[in-house]
Amino acid sequence: PISPSRKDEYVEDGLECQKDILYRSTWKRRCIADTFSTAGLFLKHSSRKGNWSCAWTNHLSIERLKSLHRYQKVNHFPGSWCIGRKDNLCKCLRQARHQSRKPLCLSKRKPTSAFDHHPETWILPKQYKEWARVSINDQSSIFILKPSAGSCGKGIKLIDKTRRKIVPQDRPCILQRYIKDPYLINGKKFDLRLYVLVTSYDPLTIFMYNEGLVRFSSSRYTLRNLSNRYSHLTNVAVNKQNKENTRLSDSSRGISPKKRTAAETSGKWTLEQLWGYLGKMEQKESIQECKKAIDEVVIKTIIASEVQVLNKVHSSVKFPKTCFELFGFDVLLDEKLKPWLLEVNISPSLMSPSALDYKLKTSLLADIFHLIGLVIPDKKISTKVDVKGQCGVKGMVPASSVRKKMESRAKSEWRKNRFSTKGISMNNFERDDW
16 A cells, blocks of 8 residues: 655645554455455454555445545546446446537548447337337347346347347336357357546546456357356356356367366456467457457447546535446457457456455456555544444544644744645635734
8 A cells, every 4th residue: 555745635744643554344265355455455344443545345335435435545536337237337328429410510521430439239129110110020039138237147138030028118128239250269169357447537647457358158159059057148147057067178088177277167368268278269469459349349338438437526525536446348259359348347246156256356356446546534633533334434424623733733833934835735824824
């Protein structure tokens, strides 16, 4: 954890700080707790005195965000649900696509779309009739049905011309045009889980972790059987239920289970392993273009959410560096190595069922702590606040007596040397001082 050098950025000089840096968390994940502990942070609970510096929890309410101190960090931006739900993501990208297609006033160039990295999507039940017309006119198309706010592959089904009757007309869900030609490795489908950290929306600051997960389906890909979830879905929660142990790569068959690597037994690769494999199979230029296109998918998606998130940040967050957010981008590569955005997770899984997951995710969290910069809170402020309530947020504002003493001390020091402007804010000047 890094303490900033500017005294007016977090705490005032000359005030004693509490001994430990504390954190709040509602997630009991091993990699989260271990990474906080390794970084020197302690879990905040009722018996431990002091104020927390970082909260890794669910979205906080607007009232709690407004009551945060300058040194406190929370792991969600208000309004990030605009890309966290599948239906909201579709609306957000659709609006950005519409804006990008407007004619440019100051240029003669033809308007082009910069947001075509998301498959064509219909939001049900509102757009059911529109989808029905498209499906009737295009009998060969395949669509994928997803719950609007589902996770772990629950409720996902493939729809063709023989299965249209199972599409619901009375509950919220989305229908996407299914990408029928994915890039295959050993005959199996895979997708990428990319980790993206946004530390600020004003100015927009995005970091993408240089490592990620490649998640494989557990059965060979085929369009002959659309009901086989293990062939078409790459979710770990789905494929671990496959009784047929076909997740092992061809190169690992016949090898003793003790000698198999974590990637071979868990159905996952790292991003580095994927690029190494593609480097042997594809041209170097194609791989570089794919990486560049993936970066553009991430940046454009965050830009599409910028307006909605900024409106809530400006109205509910007092300090510019209070919020940060880790997004999990799920990206699919087609046979031409074009990336397609499937969904964005605002609370990506940090569970570590294998050594591969644990190593990758603990390193990821360690990098996040370095980037957000945690500080030890002021001891006097910490002892004068109400630490009751969920996550210790409710009512957490500096006591008025402490604030008045700080202002009085700054004024008296300035009056001794009126030519110095160090440590004094013009907002604290009295009429006689002017």
